[in-house]
Amino acid sequence: MALRSRRAVLRASLALGSLTLAGCSSSAAPPGATRVRVWSWLTGMDRYVAAFNASRRDVFVELSVIAAGLSGGYAQQSNAIRGHNAPDVLHVEYQGLPQILLTGGLRELTDDVADLADGYSPAAWRGVRPDGRTWAVPMDLAPMVFYHREDLFDAHGIAVPRTWAEFGSAARAVREVDPAARITTFPLNDGSFFAGMCWQAGDPWWSVDGDAWRVDIAGAGTLRTAAHWQDMIAGDLVAGLVHGSQDWIAAMHEGRLWGLLGASWSVGTLNRSIPQDAGRWAVTTMPTWDGAPANGIQGGTAFGVSAESRVPEAAVEFLRWLSTDPEVPRIGSAFTTPFPAHLPSRQVARDAYRGGYFLGDPVYDVLDEAARRVPDWTWGPNALRVFSTAADRFGPVRTGRATLPDAVRRLQDDAVADLRARGLSVREGRRA
C-alpha cells in the first residue's frame, strides 16, 4: 500500500513539475528566436528542452507532452499530419517509424545528419534508415537483458540460465523451491515484447526486398521462440502478469517473480517501482539459443522532422543537440538511467550513473554487451498494428484455446492481408 501511494505521489509531483516547467519555458522566448514545436512523450523531455532553451538565443523549443505511443500519441501525430498541422518535431520509436513513413509526413534527413553516422550504435542507425535513407535522429537504444533476483538464485543454489534450455530447468527449480513463485512473467498482451523476444532468434519479421516488403512473422526463429514459450505457459512455468501493473510490481517485490525479461529502460522501472529492493537484483545478458550470442530490442526512441515544417534547419539543430550533446545524458542521469544511442553520450551516462542498485556485473557493461549482440532487424510498415493484433491473437493462449505457434501463423496471414489491402507490394516467407 505504501508502495502504491508513494508511486502515485511521485507521478503526481512529476506531472506537476512538468506543468510548471512547461509554463515557464513557453513564456521566456527570446525575441527573434526561431520557434520549433516539439511533440514528445519521452520521460524528462521537459528538462532537456529547458536546458536547450537556456543555452540558445536563436532557437526556441516549445514542447507539448503527448500521450505515450499506442495510448494516443501515434494517433494524435498521424491525425496532425493528415490535418497539415503537425509540429516541427515528431516522436517516433524505431518500431513505429516505417508506419509513420507511410503517411508521407516525415522529412528525409539523409544529408542533414550524414556526418553523425559513425557516432551511433549500429542497431540504432539502422533503425532510422529502414530503406537506406535517414528519416529520424536516434535518441536511445533498448537492448533486452535478463534481470533476476541474484539473492534468491544464490540462496537456493540455482544457476542463472545462460541458454533457453537452462531457462526451462531453472523455471522448474524455482517453482519447486517456492510453489507460489515463477521465474518470470510472459505477458501476452504486449506485441512489442514478443517481437523483441523473437528478434533474438534471427528471423526478422519484415525486410525490404527490392521494391517489396518481405513479411516473415512465422519464420523458423519466431516459431521456435513461440514453441518454447508455449511449453513454458502450458507447463505453468511462467506467470502471466502484465509488465508494470500493480500486481506485477507487488510480485516482483515479494519474491513471487524471480526475473524480468526486460530492456535497458527497465533499470529505471525497477529503481522507481521497487527502490527498496536495492542489493537483490542483478542483470545479465539474455539467455541464448544454443549459446549463439544474440538478443533483441524492445522499444527505443528517435525523433523525426515534419515534412511540412517551415523551420527544418532549427528542428535539426535541436535534434542534433538532443541526440549527441553530453549535457543531455548528464541531465537524464539525475532522474533516470539513460542508454543513449550516441556512443560518446553513453560514456557520459555511464560515468554519471549512481550505481548501488544492482549486484554483480556493472549494468552499463551488460547493456553494452547486449547492444553489441543485436542482429539485423527491420520494422515493417504495419508493426504497431501487428502488436495490437498479436494481443488479440494471443489472448486465448493463456486459457489453452489457442497455441502460440498457431497464433503466430495467423498473425503472419493478418499482416500480409493488411499490407496487400493497402496496395503495398508484399512477398511472404524467408528471403531465398
Added chain:
Amino acid sequence: MSVPVPRGPAVATPPAARVPRRRERGVAGLLLAGPFALLLAGTVLAPVLYALYLSLFTERLAGLGFDGPRQVFTAMGNYAAVLGDRAFHDSLGNVALFALVHIPVMLGAALLLALLLDSAVVRLRQLWSLAVFLPHVVPVVIGGLVWAYLYSPGIGPLAAVLPFDPLSDVGVLPSVVNMATWQWTGYNMVIFYTALQAVPREVVEAARADGAGPVRVALSVKVPMVRPTAFVALVFTVIGSLQLFTEPLVLRGFTGSVTSTWTPSLYVYEAAFIAGDHGRAAAASVLLAVVCAALSALVMRLSARRSG
C-alpha cells in the same frame, strides 16, 4: 433534425398588445436560434458530412509505400469491407449480448429503486438518491480502473470471491455489464423518480382508497404512468450500449480477453488510429449510426403503439 424557427403567430394575439410584424419576429427568431444552429452545424452536421465523404475514399499505397498515400474513390468499397469483416460481426455480437443483459438488469434496478424511493416508507430520501446517483458522477475511466483493480487476481478481492474469473474470456462480459450497470442505474433512477413525482397524487390516493396495497399501486398505477419515460430511457440505453467503448478499453489494459475490436466503437477506433484506415473507420461509424437510428426508431414506434 430541424431548427425550430418560429414562423409567425399561429394563434390570435390579444388585440391590446402591439403585434410585431412578421419580419421583426423572423429576425428575432433567427438571432435566438443562431447560436444553436451554428453549434449544430459546426459540431454535428459538418463532421457527419465529412465522415460520409471520408467513407467513400480509401488510401492506396504503392511499392514500399514511402512515397506516401494517394486518395482513391472506392464508392461502397469501405462499406463492403466492414460488412464482410468478421471482427465487425463479432463486435456487434458482443454489444448485442451486452445489451441483452445490461438493459433489463439496469433499467429494472433503476425502476425498482425509484419506486422504493417514491414509496412513503423510505427515510432519508435525499441521502439515498445521492448515494445511488454517485457512481454516475465518477468519470468512466476512473470507475473503470477501480473496477479493473477489483477484478484483478492478486490485488482485488472479486477474483477470489466470484465463482468465475472476471477477466477471463467468459467472465469479461458480465464484468463489463456490471461496470456499466453500476454507472448508469443511479442516473436512470433519477429519471424514473422525477417521472414518479409527476404522477398525480389523487390517482394514487384513489387507488389506495379502493384498497390497493403499495405493491399493487406501484405495479398497476405508477408503472403504467411512467411508461413514456421508460421508453425514453430505453432509447438512450440502447444507443449507449451500441456505443460501448470506455469500459472495455480500460479492461483491455488488464486482460487479453478484450480484443482491440471488441465493440463497434473499439472497431472504429482500431481502424482509425491503429490501422490508420480512416475510410473504413468512417464507413463503420456511419453503419453504427444507421443501426442506432433504426433501433431508436423501432423503440419509439413501439412506445407510440403502447401508449396510443
